[in-house]
Amino acid sequence: MVDITFGPEPGKRPDLTNPTEAYIHLSRRKRLYGFILLILFVALMASGFQVAQDRNAGDFLSGLHQLPAFPAEVLSEAWTNRANLPALLWQYLPSLIETINIAAAATLLGGAFGACLALGSTRHLARFPLLTPLFRRSADIMRAIPEIVIALVLIFILGGGPVPAVLAIAFHTAGALGKLFSESAENADLKPVEGLASTGASWSQQIWLGIIPQVAPNWLSYALLRFEINIRASAILGFVGSGGIGYDLKLAMQWGGGKYDQVVAIFALLFCAIVVFDQLSGYARNRLVKGQ
Template identity: 50%
Template sequence: MSAADPPTLTKLEQLDQAYAKTERTRKLYTMLFLGVTVFVMAGGFTLAEDMNSGGFFSGLSKFFDYPSSIVSEAIEAGWSWFPLLIEFLPALIETVNMAAVGTILGAVLALGLSFCSTRNLGVWAPLVPICRRAMDIARAFPELILALFLIFVLGASPVPAIIAVAFHTAGALGKLFSEVNENIDRGPLDGLAASGANWFQRMRFGVLPQVLPNFTSYLMMRFEINIRASAILGFVGAGGIGAELRKAIGWSQGAETAALFVLLFLAIMLIDQASGRLRRRMIGDGLQPL
């Protein structure tokens, strides 16, 4: 090589240059994406602002007017506010029952779908995409839309809410359960297979003891979500605490609205505490044979 020839780059230097070029391209695309996003959001906000009767920034000063009126009416009610908690307790129990039944039914379906949609569990290969698409379909339908359709078919009752919650829960929990299954230790499965255990026995004794703490945590979290969903479904005729909330908000009954919100908060807080305690006990004390 003559002195006039340019120096040859080493392999490491070439990789550094290629990485730097890729990084510059990525930053450019990121900035373009952010710019387009900000432009679209600003344009959409301006259009919505022009179509509204009021204004967003002028309405910010009134943001806390309704919550403050609820709190003030609850304070003005004094000791007569506490009996409202007892009065609305049956509605809360109905909502919790709807959520519990829907969660249990959905969890049973999710358990089967999760085992049949995980490739590393020795499932028949064509069954995996079928179960995955079934979970996608179940997650695609919001509980509210499905409940409205079922109320039109079955009438106003807790049954449409339970079916809607169970259907959506099967898809959501099935996805979470299958991801937990993908991270298991295959050692127990191989040992059970070597000893002649069938597929169901391998799932029962090789998979469940590993995944049960996470399954329980996800199940309790979904139960919390389903309580809120069941309360919302009460607005459309499914009964429970949602129906009471619709009446209280519609008639501007601040004390009653505050009592209903407090009951919902207490129910979700108790479920969260029970979930954490149950999971800690399962992990700390070890899993006992079912």
């Protein structure tokens, strides 16, 4: 028999008769590992950057000199045409509203679907406990698909417009929120559910009256955070596919010089919208989670 009380290998045991030596030995080894990891990380970053630069059209250092050129060109042209700006801001406002509407519709749709996924995949709460792994996997897959994939395919089928973007963002949102919702539902107190069950409440009544009031602040705050993310996603999808202010931005950019005042107007609108909605939702989330 091997005497395992003293560890698997006698050689690696710290010598406890001399604790200082043992401690120094241990910390030295730890430092060595940390150093090796650091070297590895730096090497990865450096070589990765080199590879990325080689595959890039432009060089990093020469690009750095040109970096201010484009913003300067855009801004100077917009400055000469600054009289147009208020009219342009007004002109692009409907597109901005469409972008925000896309994000809101996708968040509502995705949130509703994500709630169903979450209830289906939470232990103790699921209507069909055997199906929880299925719900979880499907949420994982929905989360993994980038919006652009679904949006481009749907544009081919449904034609341009906001609907493909809404469906694509909602699909991803459902997966992402499904996971977060299910995590917070897992932490919910089950006593109200038991109480409701003892009165003969049905499953939907148990969930609606026992779980939803507990998780609602958390769920709402997650949904608001998603809404912020979705505004950005909907702008990007517009640029790649169709609908909203992203599409107008693409058209103005393709035109190049001469329409830079439009580009500036769109940038400004988008920036303001993102900042305003970030602030609003941050404030609302603080109130929801911390009470006040």
